[in-house]
Amino acid sequence: MRDWSRDGTARDERVAAGRVLARGKAVHRDDAAKLLEALLKPGDRVCLEGDNQKQADLLAEALTRVDPAVVHDLHMVQSGVVLPEHLDVFESGIAKRLDYSYSGPQAARVARMLFGGKIELGAVHTYLELFARYFIDLTPHVALIAAVSADRDGNLYTGPNTEDTPTVVEATTFKNGVVVAQVNEIVDRVPRVDIPGDRVHFVVEAGRPFYVEPLFTRDPGAVTETQILTAMLAIKGIYAPYAVKRLNHGIGFNTAAIELLLPTYADRLGLKGEICTHWALNPHPTLIPAIESGWVEQIHSFGSEVGMDDYIRARPDVYFTGADGSLRSNRAFCQTAGLYACDMFIGSTLQIDLAGHSSTVTTSRVAGFGGAPNMGSDPRGRRHPSAPWLKAGREADPDAPAPLRRGRKLVVQIGETFGDGNVPLFVEKLDALNLAEKLDLELAPVMVYADDTTHIVTEEGVANLLLCRSPAEREQAIRGVAGYTEIGRGRDRAMVERLRARKVIQRPEDLGVDPLDADRSLLAARSVKDLVHWSGGLYAPPAKFRNW
Amino acid sequence: MSDLTPGGTSESGRGGVSWYEASARQRVRLLLDAGSFTEFVGPEQRETSPHLQVFDLPEQFDDGMVVGAGTLGGGAVLVAAQEGRFMGGAFGEVHGAKLTGLLRAARDLTSTPVLILFDTGGVRLQEANAGELAIAEIMRAVVEARHAGVTVLGLVGGRSGCFGGGGLIAGCCSALAVSEQGRIGVSGPEVIETNRGVEEFDSKDRPLVWRTTGGKHRRLIGGADAFADDTVDAFRACALDLLRTTGPLTLDTLRNEQARLRERLDRFGACADARDVWAKRGVDDAGAVPGLPADDFIALAGRVAEPSHDAR
Numbered sequence: 001m002r003d004w005s006r007d008g009t010a011r012d013e014r015v016a017a018g019r020v021l022a023r024g025k026a027v028h029r030d031d032a033a034k035l036l037e038a039l040l041k042p043g044d045r046v047c048l049e050g051d052n053q054k055q056a057d058l059l060a061e062a063l064t065r066v067d068p069a070v071v072h073d074l075h076m077v078q079s080g081v082v083l084p085e086h087l088d089v090f091e092s093g094i095a096k097r098l099d100y101s102y103s104g105p106q107a108a109r110v111a112r113m114l115f116g117g118k119i120e121l122g123a124v125h126t127y128l129e130l131f132a133r134y135f136i137d138l139t140p141h142v143a144l145i146a147a148v149s150a151d152r153d154g155n156l157y158t159g160p161n162t163e164d165t166p167t168v169v170e171a172t173t174f175k176n177g178v179v180v181a182q183v184n185e186i187v188d189r190v191p192r193v194d195i196p197g198d199r200v201h202f203v204v205e206a207g208r209p210f211y212v213e214p215l216f217t218r219d220p221g222a223v224t225e226t227q228i229l230t231a232m233l234a235i236k237g238i239y240a241p242y243a244v245k246r247l248n249h250g251i252g253f254n255t256a257a258i259e260l261l262l263p264t265y266a267d268r269l270g271l272k273g274e275i276c277t278h279w280a281l282n283p284h285p286t287l288i289p290a291i292e293s294g295w296v297e298q299i300h301s302f303g304s305e306v307g308m309d310d311y312i313r314a315r316p317d318v319y320f321t322g323a324d325g326s327l328r329s330n331r332a333f334c335q336t337a338g339l340y341a342c343d344m345f346i347g348s349t350l351q352i353d354l355a356g357h358s359s360t361v362t363t364s365r366v367a368g369f370g371g372a373p374n375m376g377s378d379p380r381g382r383r384h385p386s387a388p389w390l391k392a393g394r395e396a397d398p399d400a401p402a403p404l405r406r407g408r409k410l411v412v413q414i415g416e417t418f419g420d421g422n423v424p425l426f427v428e429k430l431d432a433l434n435l436a437e438k439l440d441l442e443l444a445p446v447m448v449y450a451d452d453t454t455h456i457v458t459e460e461g462v463a464n465l466l467l468c469r470s471p472a473e474r475e476q477a478i479r480g481v482a483g484y485t486e487i488g489r490g491r492d493r494a495m496v497e498r499l500r501a502r503k504v505i506q507r508p509e510d511l512g513v514d515p516l517d518a519d520r521s522l523l524a525a526r527s528v529k530d531l532v533h534w535s536g537g538l539y540a541p542p543a544k545f546r547n548w
Numbered sequence: 549m550s551d552l553t554p555g556g557t558s559e560s561g562r563g564g565v566s567w568y569e570a571s572a573r574q575r576v577r578l579l580l581d582a583g584s585f586t587e588f589v590g591p592e593q594r595e596t597s598p599h600l601q602v603f604d605l606p607e608q609f610d611d612g613m614v615v616g617a618g619t620l621g622g623g624a625v626l627v628a629a630q631e632g633r634f635m636g637g638a639f640g641e642v643h644g645a646k647l648t649g650l651l652r653a654a655r656d657l658t659s660t661p662v663l664i665l666f667d668t669g670g671v672r673l674q675e676a677n678a679g680e681l682a683i684a685e686i687m688r689a690v691v692e693a694r695h696a697g698v699t700v701l702g703l704v705g706g707r708s709g710c711f712g713g714g715g716l717i718a719g720c721c722s723a724l725a726v727s728e729q730g731r732i733g734v735s736g737p738e739v740i741e742t743n744r745g746v747e748e749f750d751s752k753d754r755p756l757v758w759r760t761t762g763g764k765h766r767r768l769i770g771g772a773d774a775f776a777d778d779t780v781d782a783f784r785a786c787a788l789d790l791l792r793t794t795g796p797l798t799l800d801t802l803r804n805e806q807a808r809l810r811e812r813l814d815r816f817g818a819c820a821d822a823r824d825v826w827a828k829r830g831v832d833d834a835g836a837v838p839g840l841p842a843d844d845f846i847a848l849a850g851r852v853a854e855p856s857h858d859a860r
Contacts, residue, residue: 520569527568548728548758548838 250347644682670712683713
């Protein structure tokens, strides 16, 4: 007769092997590598927790020290490839196969190792997509996670940076996997229970906080006047006419500029209460002036942001907080919220092609996606109406009968025609395609597909792709806002003027925006210190953002 | 929280305009009495750098230096302002010559004060010899003007701070007003780190950099004579005040300065950090100084800063 609980038995054997090193659930940090050697088997699927923000850094380091003769060929299934250790394990043969989502700082090394054959790539995912696969075909055998504190029973407090942890634990524990948590400290009683102790098998006290990257902080002092102009165009050309209340902002100075113009420029346009009231957003410091000016009803967050914890704690009407008062973030839920309950995504990108595909990949860097392709896509499963969604759907397909017409999510790409180092934003062919050819990938790593992109904003104006009726119109709409780039100079002037007459392209003057008004004095805060003042001293910026 | 209006949220009044954010021309226009400024060798004369073209670098018609005459509180002044957003406000041949000429005119007039609105990283590398010579000429011209009875004030609060030769010229002025953002020094943080190692000075440790070169430290050790909040109005008030109170350059001034520099070295030479200096100066909570709002800091500096007698 078949044994229906072989996985459970295997799990019990792993746990028993680990218990040798433990007192209760606690394992000393000096024994962390030995613990992993006891738990892991060759070929295991392992989730080493880490995303674009928090990192299980102690366990990542411990994994590099296991004996490759004992533990090898692991299949890493993790959100972020961010720390050097995440790739060191591939160099030494401890790990072999990789399915991931994001690799900011390690993007160049990932590309080199993929090309050198050190990494066998499964796929590059969006966060939500990878989480989904944890429950279907990439379920971890062992999860190595990070929390702020644990009690003796293994109950975990993940603090403001809860992020991926509940999802990873859910998929691992309830499918016969083993969960190891590194915690800053072991305490008698955790401030709140984010992960119940019966889902956690081992706890390692790190004696120091896990690493968190302040990824979402933008210094208002570095916002340029061109970025302010694009922000004004976005507010007047998109936020206002669609009355976008529920939205997500990508990372970058363009969106930071929009946040800093809400209490000033947008307020003068009479938009307070009409736009930007409900957010799926990390706690961006640049949103503080808008929150303090009463613009924001509520914000749900993927993670926290370094230095924002006290401010969030003092604004529980705005943020999601626990009984202990601190932020509760949850990446999976917030990604779902960004997909289904937001009417707009707006973000920056590095390259846009003539169809409107956009990518942040260059030939030498595989940065991954994070959450942007999820947020920046039209959810086909959406069924609830809202004014911006219906208006966008009407623009895309004016002749369809209204009760049968899908709405459209607004997916906006914003940037300057020439970006950092005067590199043009618009290209004939995405570097992502060159990379796919070089690495023999079946799919090019495209951040936002053309058929999801509804608007492109540059300092030259706003292109509304929903109103384009043919691929040729679409190409000219894109060329029309591409300024003096090669793509822009290749435009058909007559067709661009016709598109402008139909408001497919709107120039600053068409929107009543004078580029000379795009001045830094419009920013509600012009320095990190201004943000601290706005927060009433509650925002505590990390040292790298301080100039005092 | 609506009463919280961070430094300069509107262009409507001059008080609201941030000195740090303003251009050289905005600073001059808003610092002086309204409508009183007349420019010498203005951009319409296109006295551009003779060197930058060689390097295929963009020129500016005023070479990043605005000089002229106007009135401040009704009294005549000469004024020079560096544009920190053009080549980091660096000194080149034309840039320097405009300031030298202004200072020599002041020397000959003998009683018209000069305001120098510093915003510079030092000498322009592309015209190094001309720039170095300009620094030497300007320093001599400052001292000659002061010797002839002219008060030369330096105002420091721009993006590029006041470094390199700019720091040396500032050291020759009769008095300095500085804001928190106004860093004063000779070698910049990256230069120190490159030459002496990260153990000596970690240029990426921004709080360290700012508490060592920033305006608060300069004010507390007496290197700057007045501290301005980051607004044009605050700098104007400081300038008016310093013009009233700054004394002439005499042999006694120099003797006092020398004595004070010697004493500073004796008292603080062993301090490893600006905070140690502040604590020795009598600041109770030295760690809190960088976070103090301008008004509180000015009150603190009034209690503990060294009396001004010219040492920088």
